[in-house]
Amino acid sequence: MSHAAPDPAASRIDADPAPLLHGGIVAAAQLRALGIGHLFTLTGGHLSPLFDGCARTGIRLVDFRHEQAAAHAADAMARLTRQVQVSAATAGPGVVGAAVAVANAWAAGSPLMLLAGRNPGATEGMGALQEAPQLDMLKPVTRMTATPGDLWRLPELLAEAAATAMVPRPAPVALDLPFDLLMGRMPADALSFAQGRGQSHAPAADPDAVAKTAALLRAARTPLLLAGSGVYWAGVEEALDRFVRETGCPVFANGAARGILPPDHPQMHNAARARALPAADLIIAVGIDFDFRLNYGRAPLIDPDCVIVHVDADPARLGRNRGAVMGVTASPRHFLTALAQAFEADGHRVPAAWPEQLAARDARAARARQDRLDGDGPIDHARFAAEAARFVTPDTVTIGDGGDVIAETAGAIPVGRPGHWMDPGPFGCLGIGLPFAIAARLARPACPVLAVQGDGAFGFNAMEIDSAVRAKTGFVVLIGNDGAWGEMRNFHDDIFGDANLDGQFLSRATRYDRLAEALGGHGERVERAAGIAPALARAARAAEAGVPAVVEVMLDPAARRPAGAVSGKAIAAAFGGGDPDAFKS
Incomplete structure (x- = not known):
């Protein structure tokens, strides 16, 4: 067949x-x-x-x-x-x-x-x-x-x-x-694409909680609102602005919330926080963590008798370290919108003397920063920070990466937009500066990007200058070089003295500016204060052309910044029976 x-x-x-x-x-x-x-x-x-x-x-x-x-x-x-x-x-x-x-x-x-x-x-x-x-x-x-x-x-x-x-x-x-x-x-x-579970949201604020918070605010003489990173993630810019304009309540921001209101907003404060918190009789803490940055919510930074209202989308965060008179599980945006509405009918303003006092302190701090721009002597951390602050614009995305350099700079730089200040966060991880800058250039190509770093922090991921060159991402890196792990050197010295500071120093002979040039970027070293602004201007032009630019500023090696959140002297005294010199030989 x-x-x-x-x-x-x-x-x-x-x-x-x-x-x-x-x-x-x-x-x-x-x-x-x-x-x-x-x-x-x-x-x-x-x-x-x-x-x-x-x-x-x-x-x-x-x-x-x-x-x-x-x-x-x-x-x-x-x-x-x-x-x-x-x-x-x-x-x-x-x-x-x-x-x-x-x-x-x-x-x-x-x-x-x-x-x-x-x-x-x-x-x-x-x-x-x-x-x-x-x-x-x-x-x-x-x-x-x-x-x-x-x-x-x-x-x-x-x-x-x-x-x-x-x-x-x-x-x-x-x-x-x-x-x-x-x-x-x-x-x-x-193949079918999954849409996931969607992004569920925290509930709207309970009306009773809003009413009780409003009553507490009406009775307070020195209230303030602390806005933390949870506020930034919730996108509360409009709701927060509406609330503070209705009430005149002062606002302080930390973490990712910096820039949530513009720096010239009449209710936004910055420099006076260390003095304002101990004097507050009511703190409305929204999306905030009472961690080491706020002394765990304890004295002397926050008075034990201060009334705390803690609002967060995550109930596990409420009352952590510092108990609250009221813990509210709610979307920060919904809560603040409802709280603003509570005052629209009959109105309420925080006693005027309180925000006026805070504004006066902010003005004095601003004048002091301006005064640091005079003269051309050795460059300390304050002068370095003042020059960085003068360089940024409201559109600049600024990244802080380091110890003493960032502790000084963070308070000096005005943050013009939400998300325009980034630092490691409470983990304190060094080396984020260059990777964050590359991402910032990709995410916001129309915005200038400035990474402010210590010399130690820069070294963690210095080779990423090469990555920035290959990705054609231009930004400015401002390095404060004191030839040391400055914050840790001071910490160790304060506890154990200066007889043995092994491991605390780096070399001032290392040329980070030349490293940038060798990797295809722009680099300059500055040794006098008057040279910082012109060098930053040249670096900005290089960044606009898509080239990462490093300005290395040589800090006075004898300059010491006063200890902030981590004080070696305080720790020595705490473990030494009150004697800050107990561990010095």
Whole structure:
């Protein structure tokens, strides 16, 4: 019996399945559907499928010289956009390198998503290259960790992680991506993008809580509102402005809330906080953490009899370290809107003498900063900070990275917009300056970017100047060089004396300006105060051309900034029976 020959073309059409997508494309496509436009990373074989997926879906790879820097940059992008942003680290040492940045984001409350490359699941426990218990290490500093069991679950888990990172207050999340999962394939027509659980929000404020807070404010003589990072993430700019204009209540901001109201706002104060807090009889603390920055809510910074109303989207934060007369679980935006409405009908103004007193203190501090711009002698921290403050504009995104240099500069620089001041946060991680600056340039390309760093902090991720050059991201780096780990040198000296200061010094001969030039950036060293402003102007022109520019200012090595939150003398006295010299030989 004879048979007709088959038609090769027809059989190929009938047999061809839908195009197959590997796991890297599936992951990237889902990230793109979630609004992710950048992936901050450092190359590694475990991540190659993801890189291919990003190229195919239009996600820009921004590559760094260290995984810690890449994850710092994703953290910064998340803070600037108030949305989840993503970093990817290759297996083992890559994830461990990124873990410092994840911990920093955890302490700061930033929705960083870390995608961790991993050995194939088939070789788990066999000693594969770079195999490590990655998620176990990350669990204490993330809200969610997960490993997709198969490719079909990957989009759903990515969406779930993105939603989980945002509520009730932002926090990091991490997903392991085994290599065999990323290399697996699925038909394109079987892929559906997951929308996640959506971003749930904290409830509106209970009307009774709003009414009681309003009553407390009417009775107070020296009230103030403390706005913390939770206020920034809730987007309360309009609600806060409405409340303070109705009542005249003074506002102080810390953390990510700096810039939540413009610096010239009549109710916004800065320089007087250390004197205002002890005198306050009512503090409405919104999205604030009573951590070391506020002396844990205790005396002498805050009077034990001060009435505290603590408002936060996360009930676990209420009353932590400092008990509150009333703890309110609510969206800060909804709470402040309702509180403003409570005063619209019959009105109320804080007694005028109180905000006038605070405004006078702010004016004196501003005059003192201006006075520091005179003369051309040795440069101390105050003069350095004053020059930085004169350089910034309301549009400048300023990043603080260091010890003494930042402690002085943070209070001097006016922050013109929400999200226009960034620092490590309460974890105190050094080295964020350059990665944050790269992310800031990408997130806000129309805004000038200034990273203010100590010489020690700059050294942590100095090679990222190379990354900035390759990414064509121009910004200005202002380094205060005192040839030491200044804050820690003073701390050690205050407790144990100056007989043994091993490990506290760096070399003033190191030329950070020339390092910048060698890596393709612009660099200058300044040794006289009068040279700072012209050097910054030249650096700004280089940054506008897409070149990272370093201005290294040589600080007076004999200058010492008075201790702030961490005082060696106070600690020596506390452990030495009241004697600040008890540990000195």
